[in-house]
Amino acid sequence: MIKDKFMRQMSPEMIEDSTFDQEPEWMTDFRRDAFEKMATKQLPQIDKMDYHAWKFISTNNDDKNQEQVIDNHIEKEIANYSITTMGTKTIGMHPNDEMIQNKVICCDFKTAISKYPEIVQEYFTKNEAMQNNRLSCLESSMINNGIFIYVPKNVELKEPISVYMIENNYQTKSTFSRLIVVGDQNSKFDVVQKLGSVGSNKKVSHVNIDVYAKDDSNVQFFALDAMGEQNITYVMRHSDVGRKAKMNWMIGSFNDGNTISDVSTDLNGEGSKGNTRIVSLANGRQQQGINTRVTNYGKHSDGEISQRGAILDRAKIVFNGIGKVAHGAHGANNQQENSVLMLSDEATGDANPILLIDENDVIAGHKASIGKIDERQLYYLMSRGIKPEVAKKLVIRGFLGIILSHIPSEAIKDQMINIIEGKLANG
Amino acid sequence: MTTLEVKDLHVSFIDEEEETSKEILKGVNLTIRTGETHAIMGPNGTGKSTLSETIMGNSNYTITQGDILIDGESILDKTVDERARAGLFLAMQYPAEIKGITNAEFIQAAVNARRSEDNPVPVGEFIDELDHSLKILNMSQEMVDRYLNEGFSGGEKKRNEILQMMMIKPKFSILDEIDSGLDIDALQVVSRGVNSMDNKELGTLMITHYQRILNYIKPDFVHVMMGGRIVKTGDSSLAAELENNGYASLRDELGLDINLTDEDV
Numbered sequence: 001m002i003k004d005k006f007m008r009q010m011s012p013e014m015i016e017d018s019t020f021d022q023e024p025e026w027m028t029d030f031r032r033d034a035f036e037k038m039a040t041k042q043l044p045q046i047d048k049m050d051y052h053a054w055k056f057i058s059t060n061n062d063d064k065n066q067e068q069v070i071d072n073h074i075e076k077e078i079a080n081y082s083i084t085t086m087g088t089k090t091i092g093m094h095p096n097d098e099m100i101q102n103k104v105i106c107c108d109f110k111t112a113i114s115k116y117p118e119i120v121q122e123y124f125t126k127n128e129a130m131q132n133n134r135l136s137c138l139e140s141s142m143i144n145n146g147i148f149i150y151v152p153k154n155v156e157l158k159e160p161i162s163v164y165m166i167e168n169n170y171q172t173k174s175t176f177s178r179l180i181v182v183g184d185q186n187s188k189f190d191v192v193q194k195l196g197s198v199g200s201n202k203k204v205s206h207v208n209i210d211v212y213a214k215d216d217s218n219v220q221f222f223a224l225d226a227m228g229e230q231n232i233t234y235v236m237r238h239s240d241v242g243r244k245a246k247m248n249w250m251i252g253s254f255n256d257g258n259t260i261s262d263v264s265t266d267l268n269g270e271g272s273k274g275n276t277r278i279v280s281l282a283n284g285r286q287q288q289g290i291n292t293r294v295t296n297y298g299k300h301s302d303g304e305i306s307q308r309g310a311i312l313d314r315a316k317i318v319f320n321g322i323g324k325v326a327h328g329a330h331g332a333n334n335q336q337e338n339s340v341l342m343l344s345d346e347a348t349g350d351a352n353p354i355l356l357i358d359e360n361d362v363i364a365g366h367k368a369s370i371g372k373i374d375e376r377q378l379y380y381l382m383s384r385g386i387k388p389e390v391a392k393k394l395v396i397r398g399f400l401g402i403i404l405s406h407i408p409s410e411a412i413k414d415q416m417i418n419i420i421e422g423k424l425a426n427g
Numbered sequence: 428m429t430t431l432e433v434k435d436l437h438v439s440f441i442d443e444e445e446e447t448s449k450e451i452l453k454g455v456n457l458t459i460r461t462g463e464t465h466a467i468m469g470p471n472g473t474g475k476s477t478l479s480e481t482i483m484g485n486s487n488y489t490i491t492q493g494d495i496l497i498d499g500e501s502i503l504d505k506t507v508d509e510r511a512r513a514g515l516f517l518a519m520q521y522p523a524e525i526k527g528i529t530n531a532e533f534i535q536a537a538v539n540a541r542r543s544e545d546n547p548v549p550v551g552e553f554i555d556e557l558d559h560s561l562k563i564l565n566m567s568q569e570m571v572d573r574y575l576n577e578g579f580s581g582g583e584k585k586r587n588e589i590l591q592m593m594m595i596k597p598k599f600s601i602l603d604e605i606d607s608g609l610d611i612d613a614l615q616v617v618s619r620g621v622n623s624m625d626n627k628e629l630g631t632l633m634i635t636h637y638q639r640i641l642n643y644i645k646p647d648f649v650h651v652m653m654g655g656r657i658v659k660t661g662d663s664s665l666a667a668e669l670e671n672n673g674y675a676s677l678r679d680e681l682g683l684d685i686n687l688t689d690e691d692v
């Protein structure tokens with residue numbers, strides 16, 4: 001078989017390097033199966049963003065590996081998260097009393113495999129999408145870091161469950177992280193998830209997040225992607241939404257390095273609802289390709305996508321909003337709005353709404369805009385004495401602010417604002 | 428005392444796409460001192476808003492002749508924000524809406540823009556003053572936590588402009604049709620806000636079509652603007668006269684050759 005450039009980066013021995021201690025056979029089989037399928041599958045298509053020539057995996061290089069440091073700043077930060085991983089290691093576990101009282105499972109895969117083997121297996125292998133394209137096959141076969149969260153039936157949590165996944169760039173080998181979140185029937189909770197990286201080695205990082213919002217549940221998922229410039233990041237997020245369940249994604253895509261992000265919501269249940277909001281800011285020579293997909297399978301299901309991006313310097317952001325209504329999804333609603341703000345003459349951006357409708361009695365709509373900063377808004381702010389550079393920042397922050405007001409964690413909200421202001425200050 | 432002077436101001440609106448230029452102001456002269464309240468009245472399309480936007484520095488308007496000065500110093504080379512910090516305030520007819528920035532955050536940024544970076548307004552002091560102003564304007568706390576003008580009704584936007592004025596404390600406040608779209612009750616509330624300002628420290632320029640607001644905010648001078656010029660200046664009795672006789676009659680009295688937009692009505 002002739003190997004293409006992607007496949008030349010891969011070898012089956014890599015699977016052995018990734019397996020967990022005492023990994024059950026079904027998991028290793030799942031990896032091998034995915035690896036075999038990988039050669040025959042294509043990379044997920046991100047319209048107007050060609051990333052075939054990017055790197056997809058980094059291998060171990062002992063000459064470059066450095067001693068790893070967890071500085072005070074991170075030490076302090078991880079104390080606020082329910083669970084923190086660094087590279088392939090779990091470095092913090094701080095479930096709160098509410099989680100413990102309600103028997104919420106929040107642990108790494110190693111622990112989950114030994115303590116709750118059946119449910120891990122069920123959800124690990126459940127998502128067919130995990131083997132249906134080249135990227136997910138790669139992630140399925142190489143997974144070496146995992147977190148499993150399960151919220152039992154009828155449990156309602158006031159405090160968010162928080163997850164911090166730090167890529168370890170002191171080491172050279174790619175981390176393939178997988179986060180599985182299961183909200184059982186009639187549960188209600190928030191998840192706050194942050195991606196970051198420490199260390200200076202360049203590497204490729206993969207994160208794959210799978211959320212199951214079962215019947216009548218309500219899951220709000222807030223993500224702050226803040227990987228360093230030294231990382232090429234592939235983030236796949238997928239949710240499966242049950243009958244009358246609600247599942248919202250609110251994602252700040254603020255990585256400094258090149259990023260491919262794919263967020264999909266399957267509104268499987270009748271009357272299910274899914275709202276995806278993504279804001280993104282790209283600077284330098286960074287490229288971000290973002291696919292957001294909402295598919296209505298259930299009758300009277302209701303899906304919405306809002307994507308906003310601001311592009312500085314010579315950076316590029318592409319938003320593809322893919323709204324699909326499957327045959328049989330009577331009375332479904334599928335709406336989307338995508339817009340990008342170009343803040344430099346050399347910036348490139350695109351906002352593409354793609355509607356695929358296979359049913360008649362549905363409501364679907366889309367809006368897209370590519371524009372410059374609103375001069376009227378700038379004038380108004382300046383007329384109150386606010387300096388142009390501050391006014392500009394406020395307008396951009398306002399433009400990206402569609403998710404800020406919803407974030408349940410002040411710490412994450414402040415970090416998001418700081419990242420936005422930091423990027424704008426350098427721009 | 429501070430003086431704002433408009434001298435022989437000629438302003439054109441240049442449409443870059445159409446490559447046309449239209450002269451709107453044709454030699455306006457006006458002097459306002461702090462402590463004074465002026466009203467400019469005039470029919471539609473006569474350049475009242477152009478005057479206020481030009482003083483503020485809106486780049487859509489081009490000055491072809493004349494000058495605008497504060498205490499004898501020209502402000503024409505100053506940017507919009509510099510003019511604001513020099514003491515100018517324009518309560519706009521159509522303020523912009525900005526989602527994602529709360530009203531409170533915006534007002535705080537505006538107040539701090541007038542202070543040095545290492546000396547921002549103490550939060551407690553800011554909140555007390557904000558509460559005080561909100562009460563005068565019958566506004567709820569919720570209004571300042573909302574996004575800037577986003578989803579505000581016409582009346583709420585006007586109140587919000589006055590709220591900003593009260594917090595910023597400008598030397599010169601230009602109120603561009605602050606009375607339009609307000610019912611009598613709202614008009615009284617907005618006027619109460621304007622009147623709550625320290626008179627000696629503030630020069631007010633009200634732009635209006637109607638005499639009604641002048642019952643609540645008493646002008647020292649009333650100017651009538653027609654065809655891009657101030658054609659007559661008087662005291663508050665001039666406003667009453669106009670209300671009774673209309674602009675066309677004044678035009679004829681002065682023997683001016685100007686077409687009024689709604690003359691045929």
